[in-house]
Amino acid sequence: MISQFFILSSKGDPLIYKDFRGDSGGRDVAELFYRKLTGLPGDESPVVMVTTGGSGGGVVGMRLHHDDRHFIHIRHSGLYLVATTSENISPFSLLELLSRLATLLGDYCGSLGEATISRNVALVYELLDEVLDYGYVQTTSTEVLRNFIQTEAVVSKPFSLFDLSSVGLFGAETQQSKVAPSSAASRPVLSSRSDQSQKNEVFLDVVERLSVLIASNGSLLKVDVQGEIRLKSFLPSGSEMRIGLTEEFCVGKSELRGYGPGIRVDEVSFHSSVYLDEFESHRILRLQPPQGELTVMRYQLSDDLPSPLPFRLFPSVQWDRGSGRLQVYLKLRCDLPPKSQALNVRLHLPLPRGVVSLSQELSSPEQKAELGEGALRWDLPRVQGGSQLSGLFQMDVPGLPGPPGQGPSASAPLGLGPASLSFELPRHTCSGLQVRFLRLAFRPCGNANPHKWVRHLSHSDAYVIRI
């Protein structure tokens, strides 16, 4: 049960404010929240915060029935979605509700953002009215809600050719290698009263997050893949679709399928609208998704990866204690298949304190390296599979004392490393999971076949290499 819900912009301006129970007063609560959030001491978590009505020296301005109020918030695309409650409720449910609200708002307004929210204030309030009643959740299903929501979303973004260049979520290549603009998916799901024909699209994304830890001797300490199959459907609710996954897909350590190495994951969970009757035999997910966005399947894989890791880093460090000169030579090898590539690769290498100068020799001109916040940042916009890139960095670290012993040494000074990489791998899944097909049972009357967009993507969550 929540008392209030509000949305703040990243600068703390209240965009939406709704009081469900009238038991706690005033819009200044939103202000109070932001003040508390920004003034928080470093070791406290901002996820839950408390304010007490009694104390606080008139900060709140009114006394509640001598009890306190908890703020629970999530940050979503630069916005703060905050709920207040005076009860000791389940944090999991509430956080889930907030993120579900974020998804819903995204579905209805196109995409979630400061501009879209302020353009669609009426719609947002209408939605909140239906989702929550007196602070209790009624429903968050798009299907049910669509019967009650009358306001049309205001979309101002015109289609722009420039959007083609950047690859965003939900919009990439299909099997026919047609390209949808990356903004294609960021439109409201439910403004379907007018032009019906345009809207029959389905976006399916297989997104994997990779976290890896490699020891300084090159041995692999940890591999963790968190995968999701996300679906954004603009089809009418209840239309059935079938998603075929790679047949060698095995769940658990013991299962064995096919003859090859197989694609093995440790744990899988499915959305409740998924029917699994064909999963055992043919690895087909049958589902009747509601309109909007949902996560069809979540899976995790740890420790053994079927394919080689996308990147290997071979560092060598020369450290001359006498002159305080530190020389770092980094060789980055991309072990992807030659046809694929990695985008927006960035290497982050923390340096010892007191590094003053940097000279660099990079293997290609499009790379960039710079110092910032006590770390070296090496940007590689594009790395082709199978290629090898290198960078030689020389730094002066005058203040760094070391144990006695002059002359260059190969040991790294404390404070150097570990290096972490961030990158995106389009058209690649680290687990090897692929969507074989996406079939729709839905036949629109008289219209063309609905468009299906399927995309695979891996990106780094934490790719850490110790030096």
Add this chain to the structure above:
Amino acid sequence: MPYLGSEDVVKELKKALCNPHIQADRLRYRSVIQRVIRMSKLDQWGQAEVLNFLLRYQPRSEEELFDILNLLDSFLKSSSPGVVMGATKLFLILAKKFPHVQTDVLMQVKGPLLAACSSESRELCFAALCHVRQILHSLPGHFSSHYKKFFCSYSEPHYIKLQKVEVLCELVNDENVQQVLEELRGYCTDVSADFAQAAILAIGGIARTYTDPCMQILTELLGLRQEHITTVVVQTFRDLAWLCPQCTEAVCQALPGCEENIQDSEGKQALIWLLGVHGKRIPNAPYVLEDFIENVKSETFPAVKMELLTAVLRLFLSRPAECQDMLGRLLHYCIEEEKDMAVRDRGLFYYRLLLAGISEAKQILCSPKSDPSLRLLEDQAERPVNSWALDFNTLVPVYGKARWATIAKCQGVEHHGPELPNTAVFPTSGPLIPEENKERVQELPDSGALMLIPNHQLTAECFEKTWLSLKVAHQQVFPWQGAVHPDTLQMALQVVNIQTIAMSRAGTQPWKAYLSAQDDTGCLFLTELLLEPANLQMQISVKQSEARTETLKSFISVLETVIGTIGDIKS
């Protein structure tokens, strides 16, 4: 409520569950519950709510209990973390008499919790981490094989990193200690000073069990010579030396040299404490302390000065030759120049303690150097699951138990008690001797509630009888130098209306005197003065006819003043 859940049945059932009449009738309630938990078409919010309702239900028999658990089992596999956690809580509470069932449930929930810990939503991740810590309190080994999931990545926000470090610190065991320490060591040089310090403290925590590898890492960190690292490492050393005596040797070897990199109060205090208590084993301890004494004038923190006083005195007791001179200088500074009263009083106290004799000072200051038993109190591991089952899936673990308690008390501001200095000095029995004796004498007549009757007379026989029948109410020792002039003392005592019953002649050893006084309520104060010149101290024993501590205190202070004054004149 319109369109609640997905069916009318849901509505009806929910209403029924809230209906007091149905709640009162166990049979009906039971059948409703059976129907509720067999419903499959609830959405996740409905499921969470039903699980919440069911918390109120008390199954009648074991059979029914397991029936319910079986029916609810599917909720544990739900894809919504809210439902999973709700079900877990319900299971833990229902199975409160079956620890093995509870352990089983916690095993099942491991997967979903770990998934939530690595979830993309930071907030969810944080809540899950808090619950992981809660579980670890009861089952320390529960997540040990998954320690890698709790390694931090540099892009994570601060509050998640701190939680993860705490979790790592708690799940460490023989198998993963090497890897966990390796990981934590990387954090110690993090750009964020707060995070680095948290990591160092975590290593310190692990060092209580796995001393050697941790000590090695901590010693290495000192080599970085960075202020924010050195200060925390030294504080960790202090705690380790106190809790694990076996670390002391290593700590003493690591300490020399780190004084150059400590600037803050906490770090200085820790270093000075270590030098004082374990100075015997640190060759250069006196020199380091001497540097601190040289700079004591510019020292801004009174707590550091207090610590310094204690440490120098302690070191003096174990290495007198090297410390005598600087102890004198420090005491002189503290008594003559120091503005902070607490420091000054501490200086005076130590001064008088030394006057009382070296053996006494030793007795008081050379307290135990470590206390491993404190550690046992600290980690009361294996707390039963039932102690927190009710708090599971609420805000309590998210806030942390301590913070929740303050919140619950509705005291908005967190209360921090005044920090006590970390010295191991025993509380002294009795007030310190005042310095401005003369002024105090004049104040005396109107100072307290005590009014001594001017012309009180007591015969020697009467005194003896009363003296033997009473017990000593108070005993105290005053410093005293030189011989006694009985007449002077008698005169001085008469001024404050204390009658002298008997007195040894001047020069006798030991010298004794018996005094008596009576206040306006008729309470008698009988006193024995005993002077042993060899000890340079005067011992007084006071007996009181009526036990009243207030007046006794006042009387002692009167006596004290007189003796102090006379003693001063003599010396």
